[in-house]
Amino acid sequence: MSSSSLLPQEDARDAALFFVVCALCFLGALAALSARAAYSAANDWTNDVTGQITIRIEGTPQHLEKALELTRGFPEIASARALEKSDAEELLSPWLGKNGVPEGLPLPKIIAAEAQPNAKNMGEKLQSAFQQNRITATVDDHVVWSEDVRRATDSARLVALVAVALLAATAIAVIAFATHAALLARKEIVNVLHLCGAKDSFIAGLFERRFLGLGLQAGTVGAVLALCAAAFLLYMAKQSDGQVWLLPQLSLSMVDGLILGLTPIIAGLSAMLAARITVIRSLAELV
Amino acid sequence: MNNMSLEEPAVQFDQVSLSYGLDQDVLTQVSLELHARSFTLLTGPSGAGKTTLLKLAYLALLPSSGQISLFGINTNRLNRVGLAKLRRRVGVVFQEFRLLDHLTAYENAALPLRVMGEPERQYKDDVIELLRWVGLGDRLHARPETLSGGEKQRVAIARAIVGKPDLLIADEPTGNVDPEMGDRLLRLFQELNKRLGTTVLIATHDQHMVENAGAEVLRLADGHVMHQVSNSPSFTIS
Ligand SMILES: Nc1ncnc2c1ncn2[C@@H]1O[C@H](COP(=O)(O)OP(=O)(O)OP(=O)(O)O)[C@@H](O)[C@H]1O
């Protein structure tokens, strides 16, 4: 004789709540995945270019030599080298073919340098050093560009984080609301258990377990749907050569796995917490 | 159960008044004492406040003023956990039964034990035995909606006594049964009172019961309680 649950099995209200929590978890997981994608896109792009300095020298090969010497003289510079003819040939091969650069074609004199990660204002420092030595040079440290990228991805990240926070808050509010409704519908059960000497924690526990289970299940379904959606976007991006902004970063990583794995747990725990608070508060109305 | 507290009055009302909201007092400065192992009937006209008095005694209501003690424990001084533990020493048969529709007769009767966290294997046989004793041995798995009024009442009684309470409170327990079943139930309560020393407090309209129980009778009228002793203790206990 195995005893049935003290709370009756779920009714139509619970099905509606399941759907809502599921949809919120789907949206929340997608928003978190987008935030993650924006974050690593910003990191990857800025990491790629920070520290990379390109210097173009106007003048004779002696000027190039001198500029190289000056550049290497900075302790913040990790490495610096002049681009050779072969580098230029490699860069220009799509246009000039395998025959290489024709003799006599003036090649730009370019130094590719790399600064230490913590170096600051290298562009300005190099520029003034060249000026003092009367070398005409254009220094590009990609700062403007990477700042632009950072700003753009920062705002994308902020929007995504706000969306995640809003969705989480909505989910908790909806669950609290639903628990309250469930409690009203089961008020007689709560009252009878109370009069039989049940402690508040015992009655709250019944609802906590019910809503923990609901949150976990709905969260899992939502997360799986979000995974499918992300995989679909990734697939579409691969089909179109991956040349779409942000999407190349949507490769499913460990962090994405963590986000998807945490979604049901967060949903379950917030459902449980909402249930606990609502039940304890309604029980306070009983003697 | 606790021998120390059995020496104390099971129920003690001290200047207890109660009004619902802003309405007139239902009970006005009621003082009464039920001795441990006593058997008391509470009677009075409909609307006199019998159910209200019982609710105060089984800790479903707080008095507007005054003090209620159970087994010598002042309920004003208890926190919620303390009140829950005290409720476990009180079994209640509600006027409208209040069985849980989604549970079977057996599960309803076992509810107080389950609430206390006892494992089912420890109480299963006792609960079945108890339901047999009240004549429901063949209705163990029936849900309340399929039970007759009298059967529901007996499930409610089984639930009230399953935890061997120190105090049994019953609100019109014979309201829904024929006189013969009424006598059987009364005998059951008397047996509990005699055998287990359970203090019994029963609210009833049933004049037959008042005359035959051989118990102390409290009469409630106009918010006050008057004592009156039944003078024809013709009921005998087998
Ligand atoms: N929850 C409530 N809110 C407001 N008034 C109430 C409430 N419960 C009872 N009353 C009022 O208190 C008075 C006493 O009610 P109570 O149920 O205690 O009477 P009773 O003696 O048990 O009656 P009966 O014999 O019909 O069961 C009645 O006038 C009733 O209308």
Ligand SMILES: [Mg+2]
């Ligand atoms: Mg009544």
